[in-house]
Amino acid sequence: MARITAGVASSHIPALGVAIDFDKRxxxxWEPVLAGYDWTREWEAAQKPDVVILVYNDHASAFDMKIIPTFAIGCGEAYKPADEGWGPRKVPVVEGHPDLAWHIAQSLILDEFDMTIINEMDVDHGLTVPLSLMFGQPQAWPCKVIPLAVNVVTYPPPSGNRCWALGEAIRKAVESFPDDLNVQVWGTGGMSHQLQGPRAGLINREWDNRFLDGLVGSSDALRHIPHIEYLRETGSEGIEMVMWLIMRGALGRTTRCLHRHYHVPASNTAVGHIVLEPM
Incomplete structure (x- = not known):
């Protein structure tokens, strides 16, 4: 059967993609920011995942105010890099895994999660920057990717508890897929940052690191953090961290930390990164 072997979380700051694309490492x-991913690139090369379920948020590339899905799963064959206003990133096309994606979609919907199914869309920096951070600059991405987009842009975003529960349901779905697949779940976005208003530039190192601590071990306290705490303590864009909880929920009761990285600043935000394995 398919199995979830690891969880990876990371910021997906667009400037990180620029630093990689234009050889600024x-x-x-940028050197201390990107050095925190060196361990993970070597580890990923050894792990050779078959599929990554990549949890991210779209930045008005595939979705806009006309349609705002809370949870959307990509079930298509491939996804091109999006043009976010300055041309698409020169990175490989993302190859999907339709069989597993449709299986997960069916399982989640029957478990009463109202998923939006997407067969055609372009994917922006929220998805492609994490791939570059973990895999470098290959001619083709070394694994299939199932995009899972979460609305953390327009109120109301899903609660942390709902995201954690979705991760648990994803684990159930993956483990019922008959093919022998090495699957990883990645949660992206965050950490503390605010891009506008009088608190623009807000970074909360202490809160960020407590959040990273909470991803390790057997506590599920993070799932109960209310929206208002994310907004108050980590800025308006810090709510992106609920996407990390989908990854954590998918890993089961207990996790072990393999690698951790935190750096301030990068493009006026905090960079967080952690690699976990289920125990």
Whole structure:
């Protein structure tokens, strides 16, 4: 059967993609940020996942105010990099895994999650930057990817508890798929940051690191953090961290930390990254 072997979480700041695409990794500003992913790139090369279920949020590339799905799963064959206003990133086309994606969609809907099914869409930096951080600059991405988009842009976003429960349901779905697949779940976005208003530039190191602590072990306290705490403590865009809870919920009761990285600043935000395995 398919199995979830690891969870990865990371910020998906667009400037990280720019730093990689334009070979800025040796510059003093970017070197300590990107060095925190060196371990993970080597680890991923050894792990060779067959499929990554990549949880991210769209930035008005595939969705806009005309349609705002809370949870949307990509069931298509492939997804092109989106043009976010300055041309698509020169990264490989993302290859999907329709069989597993449709299986997960069916299982989630029968478990009473109202999923939006997407067969055609372009994917923006929310999805492609994490791939670059973990896999570098290959000619083709080394695994299939199932995009799972979450609305954390327009109120109301899903609760942390709902996201954690969705992760649990994803684990159930993956484990009922008959093919022998090494599957990872990635949660992206965050950490603390606010992009506008009088609190623009807000970073809360202490809260961010407590959140990283809470992903490790057997506690499920993170699932009960209310929206207002994310907004108050981590800024308006810090709510993206609920997407990390889908990854955590998919790993089961207890996790072990394999790698952790935190750096401030990067493009006026905090960079967080963690690699977990289920126990």
């Amino acid at each position: 040796a510059e003093p500003y």
